[in-house]
Amino acid sequence: NAGVTQNPKFQVLKTGQSMTLQCAQDMNHNSMYWYRQDPGMGLRLIYYSASEGTTDKGEVPNGYNVSRLNKREFSLRLESAAPSQTSVYFCASSPGTGALGNQPQHFGDGTRLSIL
């Protein structure tokens, strides 16, 4: 019962470097999400994918790109990392079937990213 798996758990980057955060779920969920969590700001939605083949911007998409590689995997890419992107990143998934917005999300353990 892995649920939602994120890799890596920790990463330190230099300004301008690029990297991809990986997320995979084994619950056959349709919808997947990327959030960032900053002190005093709660969880803010970066991008989401309602179903395989679709992606949409959330509250704070600037500086990020995403790829819904298949139903299981949803990656988040930082093309040119900036110190303002230092944060903890959470991936989540939900069944995404039936009525919208009334299904709980299942979260990964997070990726702690520091950009120097």
Added chain:
Amino acid sequence: ILNVEQSPQSLHVQEGDSTNFTCSFPSSNFYALHWYRWETAKSPEALFVMTLNGDEKKKGRISATLNTKEGYSYLYIKGSQPEDSATYLCAPTSGTYKYIFGTGTRLKVLA
């Protein structure tokens, strides 16, 4: 739904005390209200999903109520225990896949 407020921001209670916190949200365009429990160094865990005005949900010593007309939900913990220490998040949705999370109420239960 953009303005989600949770109060208080943090709370310390003694073991055995009962406590409650509030989630406020715009009542227009409401679809569902989620509560999550988030322990330090772990990931958020879903507690309740409520959709109807007057809904009440219960899970052990934790319960929640929903008032969609005035735009608020209460989370109650009866007889708090140290293991209840966590941040409690609410997230209203408006019928889309976007969940807007509040900043949470951080609860510390002192033994």
